[in-house]
Structure formats: C-alpha cells, structure tokens
Amino acid sequence: MKKLFPTSTAGSLPKPSWLAEPETLWSPWKLEGAELTLGKQDALRITLKEQEHAGVDIVSDGEQTRQHFVTTFIENLSGVDFENKKTVRIRNRYDASVPGIVGPVSRQKPVFVDDAKFLRAQTNQPIKWALPGPMTMVDTLYDDYYQDRKKLAFEFAKALNQEAKELEAAGVNIIQFDEPAFNVFLDDVNEWGIEALEIAKAGLTCETAVHICYGYGIKANTDWKKTLGEEWRHYEKTFPAIQKSSIDIVSLECHNGRVPLEVLSLLKGKKIMVGAIDVATDTIETPEEVAATIREALKYADADKIYPCTNCGMAPLSRDVARGKLHALAAGAEIVRKELSA
Template identity: 75%
Template sequence: MNTLLPTSTAGSLPKPSWLAQPEKLWSPWKLHGQELIDGKRDALRVALMEQQLAGIDIVSDGEQTRQHFVTTFIEHLGGVDFEKRETVRIRDRYDASVPTVVGPVTREKPVFVEDAAFLRRQTKAPIKWALPGPMTMIDTLYDAHYKSREKLAWEFATILNQEARELEAAGIDIIQFDEPAFNVFFDEVNDWGIAALERAIEGLSCDTAVHICYGYGIKANTDWKKTLGSEWRQYEAIFPRLRESGIGMISLECQNSRVPMDLIELVRGKKVMVGAIDVASEIIESPAEVAKTLRNALRFVDADKLFPCTNCGMAPLPRHVARGKLEALTAGAEIVRRELAA
C-alpha cells in the first residue's frame, strides 16, 4: 500500500438499530431467515460506506455479520455443543456461560469466506478481516474433550489456517487474529501461544496481524484496567517473542491507556497498528490528540511501518460517536502525514 500512515479500525463498528440493539455488545439479531441474511449484507454496506466517508484507508466489514467476535466463528464448527453450557472465567476477569467442546473440533465448511467475497465486490480498497486467535478461542469455551489448553489451541490453529487461506483467496489483504488473551496468559503465550498463531498463518502470502488490546469499553474490562497501576507493561512480557515470530503486524492499545510508548521498541522492524482512538469513552478525540499519539509512536516505529488504528472494536458505541472517532483518526493521521512530507 502506497499511502503513508494508512488508517484502519481494530474490528467492530456499531450495528444499525434495525439489525441488533444499539450500544450493546453481542446483542441478539432482530431479523430472521432471509431477512437476516439480507439485513447483514445491508449493514455491511453501511459499515463500508461509513469508513469510506470518514476516509479510512484499510476497510473492514465492521463485523456486521457477527454477533460475537469469537463464538460466531466457533458456532460453525463441529465438536462444540452450544446447548451444553458451563460457567468459566474469561481472561481471569469475569464469569460467562460458554459452550462445551464435546468431541474433535472440525470445520465442515467456510465460515466468513462468502461475506469476505461480498465485501471484496463492494470496494477496491485494501481489506482487513479479523478472526479470533487460538488462545482467545480456548479461553471462551469449556473443554470436556481434549482437556488440554495447548492441544485444543493447536487444533483451532489448523482450522483457522484453513479459513485464512480461503479468505486470502477471496481477496482479503490483511488477516488479523484477535488475541486479547495474550495480555493475560504470558507464560502460555511464550510457550505455545505465538507458535499456535504461526500455525494459523502458515502458507499465507497476505499481510498478517495480531490484535492485542485491553478489551472493549465494558465494565469488566474498565474495572480490570483500574487494577493495573500507573503503567500497563503487559506487552513487555510477549513482545520479544512476537518480534521473532512470522506475524507481520502488531495491533496495540495506546490512546488514553497507560501503556509506555517505548514498549514498541521491543518489536522494532514489525508493522505496528497504533491504537490512537479510545473505545472506552464516548468523548471524540480531536485530530490534534490523535496526531500527538502518532508522533509519540513515531519515536519507536518507522513511519512506513506505522498504521493508525483504534484501540479495539467500537460495537458498543453510539453510531454518531463511532463516526466522529473515525473522522478524527483520519484527520489526525493527515496532520502527521503533512508534517512528515515537510
């Protein structure tokens, strides 16, 4: 891509009120049958248009066809019983009722490939598509079959690789794996989590990314952040190993977070998606605030490897707020582009 500091989102955008309840994560669909299929496609078109109007360079589907960033993928797989539920601790942060792995996990057919091909037909812009990462998938399930987090992660990595290869063939330019669990289970990340992620990208020629954030702006996450102290150094535990990995891009949270920006130095040489938009606040950043965050990041990442982005997904936000934040991201990136050109 030729654009300097190309902008993108981490993933989700708010859904229209006719598709799902606004400002609520993982809200049930309001439509059914063919109406739901058509409604999801219409919402995808709207999300694309919102990004285009805001000047976003690398577009996505805004996760409009997904109810949940992890379980929507899992519910298309064999070996997982959604009726048999257990309560587990998600990322050591909150309890949730989750489906159970009851047998070998299998992918009988593509999950997102048709949606990706549909989006590809709507635009010539670069497209980034998000998939759940293996470690975050196992952290969102109760495993009654493999009884080994590592073994289940490797099974999911193989399945994700199948999906990723077909997404690339459908015209996707960047495949991003969402791994918020990487900010929690540091020993496992270094022991086998990054290796499992490398299995998921095997054989791909498109760009690959891993998105590691501190979560949506929901109470469970904001409460957890209050316990992290004055500096959030979690990235420090895994960045050295990630720098050595085959993952091309790393997406991290910077705006209004307590992440010391110099931690980016630990992944020098990688492309870095710098989160310059806070998704835990409805206050719309000014372009100057975005530009300040990007300038700060440029001390530790070369300009040709910096990708301005959002901290996380914006699904829980009001649509007008998300729209304003996208516009601020674009305007802030443009300020820094002009400075670099001068």
C-alpha cells in the same frame, strides 16, 4: 508512492438498531432467515460507506455479520455444544455463558468466506479481516473433551488456517488474529500462544496481523484496568517473542492507556497498528489528539511502519460516537502526514 500512516479499525463497529440491539455485546439478531442475510449485507454496505466517508484507508466488514468476534467462528465448528452452555470466567475478569467442546473440533465449512467475497465486491480499497486467535478462542468456552489448552489451541489454529486461506483467495489483503488473551496469560503466549498463531497463518501470502488489546470498553474491562497500576507493561513480556515470529503487523492499545510507548521499540521490523482511539469512552478524540499519539509512536518506530488504528473494537459504542472517532482517526493521520511531507 505508498501512503504514510494508512488508517484502519481494530475490528467491530456498531450494528444498526434494526439488525441487533445497539451498544450491546452478544446482542441477538432482530431479523431471521433470508431477511437476516439481507440485513447483514445492508449493514455491511453501510459500515463500509461510513469507513470510506471518514477517510479510513484499510476497510473491514465491521463484524456486521457476526454476533461476537470469537463465538461466531466457534459455533460453526464440529465438536462444539451450543445447546448446553456453561458459565465461565473470561480472561479472569467476567462471567459469560459459553459453548463447550464435547468432541474433536474441525472446520466443516467456510464461515466468513461469502461475507468477505461480498465485501470485496463492494470496494477497491485494501480489506482487513479479523479472526479470533487460538488462545482467545480457548479462553471463551469450556472444554470437556481435550482438557488441555495448548492441544485445543493447536486444533483451533488448524481450523483458522483453513478459513484464512479461503479468505485470502476471496481477496482479503490482511488477516488479523484477535488475541486479547495475550495480555493475560503471558507465560502461555511465549510457551505456545505464538506457536499456535504460526499454525493459523501457515502458507498465507497475504499480510497477517495480531491484535492484542486490553479489551472492549465494557465495565469488566475498565474495572480490571484500574487494578493494573500506573504503567501497563504486559507487552514487554511478549513482544520480544512476537518480534521473532513471522506475523507482519502487531496491533496494540496506545491512546488513553498506561502503556509506555517505548515498548514499540521491541517490535523492530514489524508494522505496528498504533491504537490512537480510545474505545472505552464516548468522548470523541480531536484530530490533534490522534496526531499526538502518532508523533509519540514515531519516537520508537519508523514512519513507514506505523498504521494508526483504534485501540479495540467499537461494537459497544453508539454509531454517532464511532463515526466521530473514525473521522478523528483519519484527520489526525493526515495532520502528521502533512507535517512529514513539509
């Protein structure tokens, strides 16, 4: 019998301090050359062991081998200028120095495939691998070439599809596309965002997920959340179209936010990664708090469709806090498993 409430993380986990600056996004590497390659592999082994030790069921690389969840993929494509960066507003919230599109984009070589093969060789557990979603990629650079968000997103989606097919062949069980931009550009999601995702996942036989959150626990995001009012209803505008899509799993933010959980009923038939861990606080949830979020989700979704998860990535947190949150996630899921089996 398949385990109820299989747990996972949304993506990133903190890197060891000998690899990169702790609790920092876009942190530069502290090693180089062959030492960096070995250091990334060591960090990947550590983050895997910490997930397994905590009782996480669907494991990931914790994004140990990439500097950032979006730009590491982009910088491996042709047509991208990383030398002459420009400052842009990301998701209408904060400024970042980003690469530019100066010619036709295409994937020349695998980006994460070797890392995925390495992870696959270390564990027998199901593996989830996160890739940036096309819309979020478009929003994390400046475009001097296409000057058309939809056209560029479709080109990115083709490159993602090539990568995803090789990740699947490397033994990845779930490929997740990270689309925090889906909570900002709501009209675009329905007009072309989901269509771009369908291009990115075309031909895959492994399960696919889309992760839609309110962002890392950084000040720009927490400040933005304060402007969103008493109820965050962004998901209502996009979930009906996502429900009709061929994506298997939808990952969303539930704990400590203001998302009314009845939005889960808009995803009928989909598996749902229910965010039961707040990544915007250093307070470690109790297992009972995690269980309460899962019980609330059970009012709107079937038990066999609920996959407890973190709200977002945990790269900006300390390793101790992230470790504590992973243990709470697994323990909270176990509480509700026992309740249902009784």
